[in-house]
């Protein structure tokens with residue numbers, strides 16, 4: 344008796360074998376054919392029930408969503424659509440599923456409805472495919488760094504510093520919210536809080552990763568990060584996962600090379616390992632886009648799009664060049680952008696980024712050397728005194744996928760910058776000491792994991808690529 348998964352059974356060339364399998368009923372047709380799924384594959388395995396020799400009560404309990412245990416024979420299929428099937432000899436209902444109330448019926452459900460049923464949505468083909476891909480991508484990321492000499496480090500989730508400035512933070516406190524201790528000035532006295540100071544959930548592990556890069560050489564983090572911005576968009580989450588490599592002795596050019604090689608490598612890995620899920624999602628996207636006007640449809644199918652990114656160089660463009668392109672662009676001249684680009688120094692909005700990648704270059708673009716005053720304090724100042732060695736990687740359909748930079752390694756320049764921005768030196772004393780003892784050129788970047796999963800799966804809303812999304816006014820499940 345073998346206990347194999349559906350994926351293994353469908354792949355195997357063995358026949359006439361004793362089978363023992365557990366899974367969930369997707370459909371039960373003609374009182375005879377169960378489509379059984381156990382999560383191991385997009386495909387169901389057909390299980391043929393000998394209904395004449397199965398009692399009526401049991402037959403009635405074989406309903407969509409029920410968990411069942413089946414014993415039988417794996418045989419060559421008599422019907423079309425599958426090569427093997429299971430001839431059921433014994434079926435035990437492990438868990439009933441009332442067909443009147445089970446939300447996931449064998450029909451098309453809207454993504455909004457499925458979000459409200461996020462605990463059950465992986466019982467569908469789309470969400471099980473997305474989440475299998477998400478898992479494979481995570482593995483591919485760890486594999487890439489492991490094979491390239493990086494150490495995986497865990498940076499703190501709770502942070503006592505709010506200096507990074509990457510976004511609004513969520514406070515972490517153990518004080519009684521109804522009756523907090525107050526200072527003489529009537530402010531909440533965080534000295535009496537759990538950590539003896541104000542603490543928040545982290546927006547990034549970068550600063551701590553820098554400390555480790557400056558001793559272990561090459562490190563990366565892959566963990567949850569939290570931002571309390573009220574951005575209710577299809578690309579923002581309040582809790583998302585970020586991958587942040589940080590490398591000593593690497594400059595901005597090396598950082599771009601690393602990011603590009605890394606992205607191509609993980610895309611290649613999923614193409615090789617999750618073909619079936621990708622093909623399914625490609626078809627889903629085609630069906631979805633049928634209802635859109637031609638101009639809004641993707642030029643490439645999902646898999647060709649992934650191949651295109653793997654096979655072509657990312658376009659590297661300085662912020663200054665990008666501004667020139669945008670200034671001269673049709674939508675800018677015709678005032679079709681919500682924010683018209685008038686002068687050097689303005690921050691790019693997502694409409695501008697999307698114009699550059701989707702209309703102008705039609706490929707992933709690495710924008711670099713941004714104006715210092717629109718980027719974080721820690722970025723390395725260029726010799727021109729007004730730009731910093733920052734880079735953002737923009738992807739078609741996604742916008743900003745990666746944000747990174749070469750870090751300011753000169754103590755005096757960093758201190759000067761912090762003074763100008765009113766960042767407390769005492770709070771970041773340890774970060775400054777990294778510049779005092781054995782400082783060196785170093786760089787890193789942050790990749791928003793869910794944005795990568797969106798790109799790979801072709802899903803249009805970031806809420807549909809993370810198991811239980813956290814967004815403004817939503818922390819269910």
Ligand code: 4AD
Pocket residue numbers: 509546547548549570578579580581583585587588743744745746747748787788789790791792793794
């Ligand atoms: O550009 P960001 O803010 O960069 C940092 O946090 C740096 N400390 C990274 C580094 O250099 N180590 O964020 C990095 C990436 C963005 O490019 C985007 O892909 C993603 O994180 N991201 C979000 N993803 C989902 N929801 C949000 N609210 C996000 N904010 C940023």
Ligand code: MG
Pocket residue numbers: 735743745746
């Ligand atoms: Mg950014």
